Amino acid sequence: MNIDLLIKDVQVYNVYMKQFIEGNVAVLDGRFLYVGARGEETFTAAETLDGRGRHMVPGLVDIHLHIESSMITPRTFSHGILKNGVTTVVSEPHEMANVFGLEGVQAMIDASQGCEADILYAIPSSVPATSLETTGGEIDVADIDKLMKQDRVICLGEIMDSYAVLNDPNGKTNRILQHFRDHYPHVVIEGHTPKRLVDLDLARFMFAGVDSDHTEQEVESMLDRMRSGCFVEIQEKAMRPDIMQVLIEQDVAELFCFVTDDVMADSFVADGHLNHLVRKAIKMGMSPERAIYAATYTSARRMQLHDRGAISPNKIADFVLLSDLNAFTIDAVYKRGTLVYDAARHTLQQQEPGQFPLHFYESVKLHKLTEADFIVNVEAADGIQMCRVMEVVNGTTNTNELHREVNVINRELQWEKSGCGLVATFERYGKNGQRGYGLITGNTIKRGAIATTYSHDNHNLLVVGHNAADMALAANTVIGTQGGFCVVVDGEVLKHVPLPVGGILSEVPFEQFGQDIKELRAAMESIGYEHYNPIMSISTHSLPVSPSLKLTDYGLIDVHAGQVVPLVV
Structure with a gap:
């Protein structure tokens, strides 16, 4: 019988039994035809692979x-x-x-x-x-x-x-x-x-x-x-x-x-x-069979993708060949029976610009900001006022609500002398020009500023900082590239990552962009951000479904109450 691919003498993961069984696997027209003991005496393959010493698992889902x-x-x-x-x-x-x-x-x-x-x-x-x-x-x-x-x-x-x-x-x-x-x-x-x-x-x-x-x-x-x-x-x-x-x-x-x-x-x-x-x-004690099951079969079944997630007849021939099961070391990946990744060949992605409509690269409708845009006026009498403060906590993207005393002079909040940073968000779609302000502390930056349009889920311009000059420079750098991340300290741009597609995506190739984000993370940490994922942390400061105190262009949001609350308590 003519087939496209035969994998011989491989340890095949059977999702139904949750165990590996040695055998041969035949692929025809992008689907698994056979899994069992039959081999070259039954099948004439256009390509044959020696699977000895390797484990074969379904493509992850x-x-x-x-x-x-x-x-x-x-x-x-x-x-x-x-x-x-x-x-x-x-x-x-x-x-x-x-x-x-x-x-x-x-x-x-x-x-x-x-x-x-x-x-x-x-x-x-x-x-x-x-x-x-x-x-x-x-x-x-x-x-x-x-x-x-x-x-x-x-x-x-x-x-x-x-x-x-x-x-x-x-x-x-x-x-x-x-x-x-x-x-x-x-x-x-x-x-x-x-x-x-x-x-x-x-x-x-x-x-x-x-x-x-x-x-x-x-x-x-x-x-x-x-x-x-x-x-x-x-x-x-x-x-x-x-x-x-x-x-x-x-x-x-x-x-x-x-x-x-x-x-x-x-x-x-x-x-x-x-x-x-x-x-x-696997490192935490789960058997490889159970761990693979939870990344293939149950996920496919949850989404009613009954044509994949298993190595069995008539399923799509998506599979991974492993040289080390416990380390989950990948040798090769096949999609519909065709090799799409070979660990022995290092291939770099080429840049592909212009993947989206032209106006997707023109989505930030904001004029450049000045230091005056980071003056916070409040409806409160002069003197010491109790204010709400967003506390950033390492280990979670949730934040806490704290209360701190801050001085008010001529209805202007003296935030730069408060011991807290300022967090501000600016509506960037040209709809209403709204902006919100809050105070921030905890495992966040201790100096300088960070600005980004990658702020869940509204993706308005978010700026966190300790002085207005750095905040304006970071914000304007991001505005100038139609979106992105920028880290500034003492008037110097430490790292700028443009995100020109909708203000949230880059078209830079995979490996190069990964290096850019690594450098961005290091820049954030260098000015005091103490978080397992500082990029995700800051980008969720504006996510009003994630507890407890967040900031949108409407102002501070008490997430549990589902309502705007004033900066001054």
């Missing part, structure tokens, strides 16, 4: 991520994930949707055409994430119906505003959920389910149709979810010893998978992608 979190284009992302054994992803482009609405989602889908990896999409369900921020675009029910006609769209992306689901029955989020229940009852709905949602609140959230969670976990809240049938997607920050112990020791393999969610480009280049989580799980 990552069902919850945001390409824009790596600040690279879909083509660059495809290049990066394939070398890490990831052959299928489900991306939710709510970052680009916040900048350009439906057009932004469509542009991301279009930019994925021709990628070697399968890049599938979730419809952004929470654009904007709340009513307390200004975005460049939004997604509503009519947009959802248009996107559901796309072949690459397979689910509704994470429902983020749990407060609205539970407390605003006639609001936009509940209208979207009701529309899905009525018109697309069998389509998967992804959830952003804060750990505070347990018991009745969790039940009500699930009753609305949201039956998964990818957020930070605690053991009891995670078990509460699993007992309720809520599928749990474990990202790296949830891979703590206590969580992993539960996943290893209890019979919950069908109830979770691994996902990356957000991966910075420098760690993407240095450490890998979903394969990094598999490797980490």
Whole structure:
């Protein structure tokens, strides 16, 4: 029998038995034809591989991520994930949707055409994430119906505003959920389910149709979810010893998978992608068989991708050959039976400019700022006033609310003498010119300034600093390149990373951009940022669904109360 590819004498991972079985694998027309003992006496192969000493696993499947979190284009992302054994992803482009609405989602889908990896999409369900921020675009029910006609769209992306689901029955989020229940009852709905949602609140959230969670976990809240049938997607920050112990020791393999969610480009280049989580799980005591299961089969099944996630007849022939199972060392990656990555050949990606419509490179509608733009006027009497302060905490992107005394002179807050930094955000879409101000402390910078248009999820201009001059220089550097990151100290630009596509993406090749982000991280740390992920930390200062005190162009947001609160208490 003629076939395209025969892999001989390889240790094949069988997801159904959760074990490796030595055998031969035949591939025909991009799909697995046969797995078993038969070999060259039965098959005449156009190509034959010797699999002795190697393990063969399905291509990894990552069902919850945001390409824009790596600040690279879909083509660059495809290049990066394939070398890490990831052959299928489900991306939710709510970052680009916040900048350009439906057009932004469509542009991301279009930019994925021709990628070697399968890049599938979730419809952004929470654009904007709340009513307390200004975005460049939004997604509503009519947009959802248009996107559901796309072949690459397979689910509704994470429902983020749990407060609205539970407390605003006639609001936009509940209208979207009701529309899905009525018109697309069998389509998967992804959830952003804060750990505070347990018991009745969790039940009500699930009753609305949201039956998964990818957020930070605690053991009891995670078990509460699993007992309720809520599928749990474990990202790296949830891979703590206590969580992993539960996943290893209890019979919950069908109830979770691994996902990356957000991966910075420098760690993407240095450490890998979903394969990094598999490797980490094995190091933490999970058997390779269980770790691989949670990065292939359960993830594919969750998204109803029944044609992949396993090495068995009629499944898509996406697979990875490993030279070391426990270290998860990748030798080669095959997509639909074709070699797409060979560890023995080092290939660099070439730059591909102009992947998006022209106006995507002209999205920052802001004039240059001056030091006067960082004067904070308050409705308060002169003298010492108690003010709200955002506390940055290492180990989490959540922030705390503190209260500190700050002097007011002629209704001007003397923030530069307060011992705190200033955080400011400026609406950048040319819609209303709104701006918000707050104070900041904790594991953030101690001098200089940082500015960025990569600020979840609204992506307005965010500036943090300790003096107005540095803040203005950082902001204007970013404005001048139509988006990006800039770190400044004492009037000197330490690092500038342009993000010209929508103010949030770069078209620089994978390895080079990873080096840029590594240098950006080092620059942030050099001026005092003490955080496991300073880039993600600062970019979520404006995320009003992430506890506890955040800042948008509307002002300071009490996330738990879901409302704007004044700077002066």
